[in-house]
Amino acid sequence: MLNIQNLSFGYTRRKPIFENLSLTLKQGNIYGLLGKNGAGKSSLLRLIGGLLFPTEGSCQFNGIATRTRSVAVLQNIYFLPEEFHTPDISIAEFVNINSPFYPKFNHEQFANYLKEFQLSATDKLSKLSYGQKKKVLIGFGLATNVQLLILDEPTNGLDIPSKSQFRKLIASSFTDEQTIIISTHQVRDLDGLIDNIIILDESTILLNNSIEEIGERLSFKLLAGSDSHHEAIYTEQTLKGTMAVMPNHTQESTKVDLELLFNAVIHNRELLKEIFYPKSFNTQHA
Ligand SMILES: Nc1ncnc2c1ncn2[C@@H]1O[C@H](COP(=O)(O)OP(=O)(O)OP(=O)(O)O)[C@@H](O)[C@H]1O
Numbered sequence: 570m571l572n573i574q575n576l577s578f579g580y581t582r583r584k585p586i587f588e589n590l591s592l593t594l595k596q597g598n599i600y601g602l603l604g605k606n607g608a609g610k611s612s613l614l615r616l617i618g619g620l621l622f623p624t625e626g627s628c629q630f631n632g633i634a635t636r637t638r639s640v641a642v643l644q645n646i647y648f649l650p651e652e653f654h655t656p657d658i659s660i661a662e663f664v665n666i667n668s669p670f671y672p673k674f675n676h677e678q679f680a681n682y683l684k685e686f687q688l689s690a691t692d693k694l695s696k697l698s699y700g701q702k703k704k705v706l707i708g709f710g711l712a713t714n715v716q717l718l719i720l721d722e723p724t725n726g727l728d729i730p731s732k733s734q735f736r737k738l739i740a741s742s743f744t745d746e747q748t749i750i751i752s753t754h755q756v757r758d759l760d761g762l763i764d765n766i767i768i769l770d771e772s773t774i775l776l777n778n779s780i781e782e783i784g785e786r787l788s789f790k791l792l793a794g795s796d797s798h799h800e801a802i803y804t805e806q807t808l809k810g811t812m813a814v815m816p817n818h819t820q821e822s823t824k825v826d827l828e829l830l831f832n833a834v835i836h837n838r839e840l841l842k843e844i845f846y847p848k849s850f851n852t853q854h855a
Pocket residue numbers: 580586604605606607608609610611612613
């Protein structure tokens with residue numbers, strides 16, 4: 570559904586952020602986009618949403634370049650930016666003005682989200698807290714029923730109960746016709762929600778794999794005193810002991826720890842590439 574091919578982009582000519590980046594997002598998946606500060610996550614999401622234009626290459630949604638900002642594209646994409654401005658109007662007025670742009674907008678669904686978030690349609694947006702405004706925009710986004718939801722740091726600013734509410738709402742409203750891409754630093758907020766991980770570092774996609782594939786190739790465990798560390802791709806000392814990411818030679822099933830995975834990929838790029846993309850590694854290094 571979304572196809573990025575050989576995309577290059579930079580805010581200035583002298584400092585490119587992406588060069589020749591390629592990425593495909595498939596329908597029916599929820600992607601978690603991870604990367605360090607300044608890695609380019611928000612820029613990539615803005616390119617996907619047609620808010621920034623590639624200097625080279627293309628970003629196509631259902632075969633149409635998002636930079637064209639055509640109706641067919643815009644009515645099927647909802648973008649929640651990390652920073653946003655809300656006008657000085659009520660939630661009901663906001664919905665009346667913006668919902669006509671989305672043909673599949675469901676008013677009843679939105680009313681249920683408001684109830685869930687304990688907000689009222691008569692509330693003025695300007696009088697809400699940052700977290701409450703964000704809840705309105707998340708609820709609005711889900712009620713649009715668009716094919717592609719782009720959420721930039723959606724749980725940032727939400728309190729603890731709202732983070733689990735967020736996961737619950739996404740899980741219950743998500744359909745197989747949709748794709749969601751969520752960028753975050755709060756990986757624990759996405760636990761159990763995302764089914765694919767994209768790791769972006771130094772303008773490159775280091776990993777784009779399903780949680781299932783990651784679990785098949787890597788195991789995540791607390792090492793016992795007698796366990797050898799020599800095979801570990803990455804280790805981290807915790808209060809419980811040494812947590813390790815190891816190659817999964819024995820097809821054992823362990824829970825993918827997103828924070829450990831991220832650190833392992835960043836610290837051991839070449840080895841991870843060899844584990845996940847052995848063919849391209851061998852060709853590149855032949
Ligand atoms: N409007 C802009 N003009 C010029 N440079 C920018 C602009 N926005 C971002 N950048 C630069 O582009 C790079 C990528 O920024 P971006 O915001 O996409 O990263 P990010 O991964 O979302 O970071 P964070 O996790 O801190 O939000 C950074 O080096 C940043 O300084």
